[in-house]
Amino acid sequence: MKRQRIRVGFTLVELLVVIAIIGILVGLLLPAVQAAREAARRMRCSNNAKQMALALHTYESAYQAFPSRKYGTTGTSGTAITANTGNIIHNSGRIAGFIALLPYLEQSAMFNNIQSGDPAAGIAPGGPRGDAGWAPWNTVPPSYRCPSDLGVNLGGKNISYAMCVGDQVTGINDGTVRGLFGRFRWRKIAEIIDGTSNTVGMSEMQNNSITGNGGQFGFTAVARTVPFTMGYANNITGLAASPILCRGVVDGSFFRAGTIVFGRRGINWTDGPAAYCAFNTVLPPNSPACAEAGQWGDQANMVLPASSYHTGGVNASMCDGSVKFVSNSIDTGNLALAQPAGGPSVYGVWGALGSIGGTDISVVPD
Secondary structure (H helix, E strand, O other): OOOOOOOOOOOHHHHHHHHHHHHHHHHHHHHHHHHHHHHHHHHHHHHHHHHHHHHHHHHHHHHOOOOOOEEOOOOOOOOOOOOOOOOOOOOOOOEEOOOOOHHHHOOHHHHHHHHHOEHHHOEOOOOOOOOOOOHHHHOOOHHHOOOOOOOHHHOOOOOOEEEEOOOOOOOOOOOOOOOOOEEOEOOOHHHOOOOHHHOEEEEEOOOOOOOOOOOOOOEEOOOOOOEHHHOEEOOOOOOOOOHHHHHHHEEOOEEOOOOEEEOOOOOOOOEOOHHHHEEOOOOOOOOOOEEOOOOOOOOOOEEOOOOOOOOOEEEEEEOOOOEEEEEOOOOOOOOOOOOOOOOOOOOHHHHHHHOOOOOOOOOOOO
C-alpha cells in the first residue's frame, strides 16, 4: 500500500491573507512610529529653545541688557570685504544677535574667532557684513537648528529660530519696535513692563532655503507650487493698516499664482534684517508671511509669523527662561486694525505676548 505524501505549505488564498494582515499592521504602526519620531524631534527643539532662553538671561546678567537683534559697526554703503577702504572697517550694522549669544551656548571659541576678525584679509574685529562670504559664517551652532526643520537639513547657513520684534507691522527692520529685539537696541529687563513670564523672546521660523531667496525683486509663484511657509509675499498694499490682507495671498497651503515671493526666512544666521531672523506676534503661528514693499531682504513693513514643522504650533522661549508651546489657534484680536505705537495690543493674547511695555499682560497656559 502506497503512503500518501502530505505537502505542507500555504495556499494562495492564505498567502494573500497574510500579506494583507502585514500591510494593515504596517499601515497602523508607521504613523505611530512617525509620530514618536516627531515627538522626539519636538522635544529636542524645545531643548534648543530652552538653551537660548537661558543664554539670553546669562547675557543679560553679564551686560545688564538683552542683546540687540541687529548691530555692528557702520560706515559707507557696500560690501564689507572689497578693495574700497571705506568698507573694510565696518559691517554695515547688520550683524545678527545670534552671534552675541555664542559664548552662552558653549561656543566661546567661535565667538572669539569672529571677534578677532582677519586683518590679513581686511576684515575688522567682529567680522564683515552678515551676508558676506567669510569662513566663520559658514558653521551654524547646532542649537540654532530644529531637527524637524527640512530647510536646515540642506546645510549652508540656515537657521530655525527667530527673535521677537513685537506686535507691530510697521518699521520692524530698522525702526523702534514694541518687542524685545530691535536694531541697535539693548533692552533692559526693567523695560519688560508686562513681566518676563508674559513676554515672548524667541520662537521658531521655518527655513525657506528650499525656494531660493528671490534676489533683488523676488520671484513669481506658480499655482500651487510654493508652500506659504516657504517664503513671504511682497507688494501687499495696505498691510500695515490691515494685516489680515496677508491671508489673501494664499490658495490653500500655497501662495496664489502670480504672487511675488521672497524666500529669505532663516537663510543666513549671521545677518540681522528682520526678514532673515525676526518674527512678530500679529498673525498666529504658521500663517502666511507678507511685506508691504521693498527689495532684497530689507522690507520695513512686514507680517512675519512664527512657524514650525511641529503639528499645531511652535515652541516659544519666554523672557523668564521658560519655554511654552503656542498653538496655531491662539487669540489674535482684530487683524483688520493697525497697531498704535503705544497702549495695549490690538492683536489679542498673541499680540500682548509680543509687546514688552503695553501693560497688556496675557498668559500662555502650560
